[in-house]
Amino acid sequence: MTVGSGAAVGPAPFDAAASPDTAGAGWRRLLRLKWGVGGAALFLVIVLSAVFAPWIAPHDPLLVDIRHRMAPPAWMEGGAREHILGTDQIGRDLLSRVIWGGRVSLLVGVSAVLLSSTIGVLFGLAAGYFGAEVDWSIMTLINVMLTFPFVLLALAVIAVLGPSLPNMIVVLGVTGWPLYARVIRAETLALREREFVLAARALGMSHARIVFRQILPNLVSPIVVIATLQIAQVIILESFLSFLGLGVQPPTPAWGNKLGEGRVYMLNSWWIAAFPGLAIFVTTLVINLLGNGLRDWLDPHMKL
């Protein structure tokens, strides 16, 4: 509160320029956010269809229909009407597998992001708030992790641990934190010198209380934006691991492993690879739109 009024006392050309037509400006901003809103709506559809997969999917994703093996999509010649997107090499319904596959990707994406954001925010706060040696060690660790291709690191660890769903969440979660830590550290460094933190310190608050009660609430916007955008990246990485056969193992339906299987049959049946990949693309696109919209809405000046 004190900070806000303090800023208003000084010359504030930006505030003055923005204030006259607040309602109009709000509408214009909302219009510019239409991509973000559209992204959010589509993302909701994808999430709901994954959650309610057992009721929405037209077939059991594991049900083998031997009469219709590698059936093309329904609109093509030779397509079966009951399999809209066609079937795979042993006659499982592709649409059902794509709908069910969303569960794995979203589960991995959200859990890995929760894990990495928690680690990253804690490290970032510690580095920014305590400075000196703590900062130096954490920044060195961040530099080591950021120089290295994420893909290779995840692959190597999965190779030792063995491919499974929990292992993948842990690996993607533990390798993803430096991004958060770097941003949060920079923001904390700036916040640390602000009046309200100095005041809190003068009042004798404990470090933990200053960090979590005074500083952290100011960092919610960047955390939310990075986390949203990271869900898309994690989904791509998870699909790539599954695509290589080092992630979610068949017969569990996942977009990545279906794409990997589809590659084998791409000479005759392009749809087995095409649709799961399309699902990945649409999902990550929608999440990116949502993330960009969130950034513009929360803070147009955010540098991410």
Place this chain on the structure above:
Amino acid sequence: MRRYLVRQLVQLAVVVVGISILAFSILHIIGDPVTLLLPQNAGKEEYARYKHLMGLDKPVWVQYWKFASGAVQGDFGRSWYGNAPAFRLVVDRMPPTIYLTLAGLGVALLIALPLGILAALKRHSFVDTLCTLLAVAGQAMPIFWLGIMLIIIFAVRLRLLPASGYGTWQNFVMPAFCLGAFLAPITMRLVRSGLIEVMNMEFIKTARAKGVAERVVVVKHAFRNACIPVVTVLGLQFGQLLGGAFITETVFAWPGVATLTVDAIRNQDFPVVQCAVVLLALIIVSVNLIVDVIVGLIDPRIRAGA
């Protein structure tokens, strides 16, 4: 300049040691090489004998020292599968990866430079909107899917290009495009925002006031200055570029380090994995250092600020 160089070199050393610890612990702390090497029905004595034979009963830091001192001399042990030193195997596969990376970088610049400049000069125009859309779509694109779609269209349907393989220029077209599409969105954004920032600066106004032709202002004055952030970020993104090359290689069966590493991971051939990890990290860190030094030479402000 000297202090700047020393600081960069110290950082490089720290990062290299960090990566080697990471590569070492992947196998020795998370996994257990003896169980990986011995058949499943091996007895307890057999296990202990091998553990002693491989020096794995010694303290961890002694083992790390042995690994690190070997690695410095290019000795990462022999491959558990192919009967050759891991170092040789990895180095032999390096050239295709480097060619692919360079080709991908070239394609990315071919796409990103013209579009980025156009978008910056005609802000909020149709071109700008198109570029933003392309950038957002490009960032969401899983390039392994893009690669497979390219193969299905251009190799399977149209029969214009080979689906995989290495050697002729036709083999380069799809992988290079794939990798270029991976890198182009971020490059385009950087070019656009860098150019916009520079175009608002005082010296551009001065140049215009002097009556310099707009074309010359853009090319000679603005673009050169806008290149600095582009080069820096691209240099720092080199690791991501290699990561993209990694993914591309596995799609097109490109005979580079990535396919070797993925095969080694499938076979649990850890000397090769460790060697590839350490060598790739070394390349990435060196490129970062070179870029840092070049940028520091061009722009004294960065030297002081870093």
